[in-house]
Amino acid sequence: MSARNWALGLAIGAAVAAGTPAAALGADTSGERPAAAAARAPLPGGLGPCVPGDCPSPFPPIGSNGIPVGRDNAVNIFAGGDFRVRGTASEAEGRLVVLGDFDQDKQAGGDQRYNVGVVGAGSLVPPPAGGDFLTTGRDVTVADGERLLADTGVVRHGGSLTGTVTGTLVADPDAAAPYAGLRDRLTAASQCYARVEGQPRPATGTAVNSGFETLFTGDGTSPLQVFNVDADLVNPGAMNGQQGIRFARIPANATILVNVLGAARTINTFSGGIADTDPLNAYRERLLWNFPDAAAVNLNGTGQFQGSVLIGNQASETVVTLPGMNGRFFTTGSVTHGSSTLPGSGQEFHAYPFTGDLPECGPGPEPVTGAVSVLKRDENGAALPGARFELWRETNGQDGAQFTGADPDTRVAECTTGADGRCSREVEPGTYYWRETAAPAGYELPADPVFPLTLTADGAEAGVGVTVDNTRLPQPVTGRVAVRKVDAAGGAPLAGAVFELWREANGTAGLQTLGINPDQRVGAECTTGADGRCSREVEPGTYYWRETAAPAGYEPPAQPVATVVLTAQNAPAGVTVTLPNTRRSEGGGAVQVLKRDKATQLPLRGAAFDLWKEANGTEGLQTAGANPDLRIGSGCTTDAEGRCGFRQLEPGSYYVVETAVPPGYVLPRNPVTGPLVLDANTPGATVAVTVDNRREGACDCKDKEHGKDKKEKDEKEKDKKKDKDKKKEKEREKAEKPRS
Incomplete structure (x- = not known):
């Protein structure tokens, strides 16, 4: 039997039914246990003890050298809902099973890693290599810039997986099914x-x-x-x-x-x-x-x-x-x-086992249960997915549902309607309340979002349900606001212009991007394609297209902001404004960038650079604030030879800014190179600059040798110098000795 199947069997109690040895469940076989003790009653499903095979005895104290002293394929952490990683949490040793979502979004500025399975400090008794380290019934989400580390193990997820996760990743809709009970x-x-x-x-x-x-x-x-x-x-x-x-x-x-x-x-x-x-x-x-x-x-x-x-x-x-x-x-x-x-x-x-003898909690008589359900529909009777409900049970003896206060009723569960529009829960007889907490996207919450229903013992087999209809929200009027970038001379569309879209929001005429009350930025930057266009679908209002970088070889416009007004009347057709740019005069200078691997010095493809021109008279590069320097080129990406360039540049001082690195590499500590001066004395009217990147995890130090290796090398160099000095001294004495 595989290690995974062994663990699943233990988790659902199969190991007990199969006659698992007492040691497998952590039973005391030392003979020291009092004779009056009752027979073992472990946690449900045999949870608690170390799964036999490579269990240390006894389990060691907390260690921190990272070297395993045994293996344990038992579930160490179980969450019937969601498991969230926040703040500065760093690791979860052992097997982690989550019926809901795993969500990692740690505090900025700290270590952005989270380990599961194998950890740096703990009992140092991880799951077997190749086993399931993390199992989820729904999604695994890791925030941008963070990493979930499951090295040598398997991450088996029932839903989607977003972010950086190491280990073997297995998408399995039934991943958590063995643990649902x-x-x-x-x-x-x-x-x-x-x-x-x-x-x-x-x-x-x-x-x-x-x-x-x-x-x-x-x-x-x-x-x-x-x-x-x-x-x-x-x-x-x-x-x-x-x-x-x-x-x-x-x-x-x-x-x-x-x-x-x-x-x-x-x-x-x-x-x-x-x-x-x-x-x-x-x-x-x-x-x-x-x-x-x-x-x-x-x-x-x-x-x-x-x-x-x-x-x-x-x-x-x-x-x-x-x-x-x-x-x-x-x-x-x-x-x-x-x-x-x-x-x-x-x-x-x-990860430490539980080996105690707990009270016997047999199944006893089966309780009477039945389904309480809610069906969510639109105004036409079609099922609606995505409505969020809470199920509450009447427990405080007061009429109606109380969700807050000193003595509220009892919340039983949360549920989101699926494609069939239903939420259902198997419960014992009683009075319950389905409470809608969030309507499906595009729909309004009901005026009264609480829906009572009573399950009786006689009606338990059939169950009881309630139907809730939602009304669609009025659809807002929207239309497209677009900017078209063209050559000033011939009217041809221009690719490569970079724009920001802003909405008039502060009541002050014109565009304000800074200060305590700026206008509202809409979406991310947009770069014009071959058709020279950028566009956004927006609601009626006054908008500003702001050009932040001109196409390569073109001058920035004297007025980089264009105003467009979208109304309910012109929204169906949309509004487009045209901004022409003038081509720079032929000739001029150039800045040539060479991107290399820091260790091998080989060229690197895929690094991206922007070019800024000194324009505000303040020393160094300023890319933001009330008076920034001028970005005149963007998105220059190195080719197979590691090169990219900016041409047709006027005399002046420039800065090259690395904005993206090749896969597997890290940005330099300072991504800005400059100032680079182009003038009449610049050889070939070209400034060449070389930028090296190191791989992720590589040593960022001046000497490749460091630590113990460098110390040993230094000692050897000292010994060589001593030997050389002794040899010179003997030769000098021999030369000075008088001949007989």
Whole structure:
């Protein structure tokens, strides 16, 4: 059986049914376990233990040399909703399964990488090479300029993939199907661990918050130590700041179950350390923090948090900003790793197993359930995809739905209608509310977006649904505003002119591009093609086409801004303005660019350059502000010989600006070369400039040899010099010795 299939079998419980050995589920075979302990009851689907094959025993403390000390194909992180990477979060060790979207958009200015599977610091027990490191049910999105690193592993995604991702990428619409059932099973288990027949599970110990710490004191004998906490683990005397976490009177090999009750909970702690000398670390593999109800969970502080985490509310949002999470992490909702609004740096998930003995939570009698659904249609009865709904359950005994306040109803799920226009959820009997939160594109929200419906036990088999019709938004009047660039002499269209489109927005006549209240920029720059045209589809208004670079060989116009007015009346035909440019006189000077590989000195194709002329009398190049220099050429791209050039240039000072690099290369630290002076004394009326680029990951240092290699070479050079000096000294003595 392949490593992937082994893990999938474990994840859905097949391993248990197949008679997996006790060691495979992390059972204690040492003989030290108390005789009174009940038979093992692991997490649903056999989650928790290391998948046998190459599991270290025991798991090592946190290491940072990046060298694996074993392999573990178990799921380390599970998210029933979405998984988001924000702030300065850096890595998630072990296998990561996400039923929803994976979205990476880190804080600007920091390390823009995020590792999954294999990491630089952690237990150093990653998944097997070639296994699934990241699995998603929907999209994988990595922001521009960032990288998701899954080297030696597989990223198996059910939806689209956008951005830079390493590893083996596999598009599989059914990627998360083997794990879909885990969400409900984990929710049921979380409730079972916290409650027995609707009442809190009997505790075996106490939890006392004294401000600087919360002390969990067990009974000293029970193999399952149960603590129920209905409060935040924070220091109330220090503005809910950090506090310690300590356990006492916990028998050897006992399992610790901490039920953290409440609708919103925060743990803010400095406890747990990198070294296993920290007392809290000793409980890591048999400690479970269970949040059965919380819709909002915040795990903050500066500690290396110890133990596994289970979050049972499928509508929950969890934010993790602790430097390290050491244990399994299973949430049926969504999780955000790192935060740009909370302190922290380089947050990490570390892969450690859970091997505890939990309460038996068998399936019990099957609950009565049925489908509650909503059908979204347009005014003609056609199904509408893209409507977003929340499903809420009536739980507070007040008439109607309450979504906010001290005692709101309970949010059950979120859903976006598909091609059939439907959202549906299997639930127990009760009163529910479908709440439309976003209408499909081009449609209005209903005046009352809340739709109640009641599911009864008698009607559960048939289910209950509601139909919601949306009205299309009035279509705005639009038309095209265009600029046509032509040769002033012959009227021929000109390619290569660069324009910006601005909309009159500040009530001041004419175009203002700077200051505290400029007009509104519309879209990106546009470069005229062979037909000499740039155009945009816009709503009625006053617009300005602003020429920022003339075609090669042409002078910029004296007035680079042209005004166009689009009205409801002329919108069907559109409005076009023509801007002529005058060709530069024949001759003139030239700037020639040669682009090379910094290491090999070979020419490089595909680098792009702009040319700017010194025009404002201020030293150096200014490309923005109230009085910039003049851009007179753009988009010059090097050919197979690494060359591109600008010609027909008047005397003056120029700057070459590199705007794009060949694939696999990085921009120079300073992409500006200049000033380059063209005058009567310039040989051949041409200034040649060479610009070198280094490959991504190459050393950007003056000496190719550095570090230990350079030190050894320097020592050898010193030894050679000493030998040479000794030889010269002997020759001198021999020459001075008197002959007999």
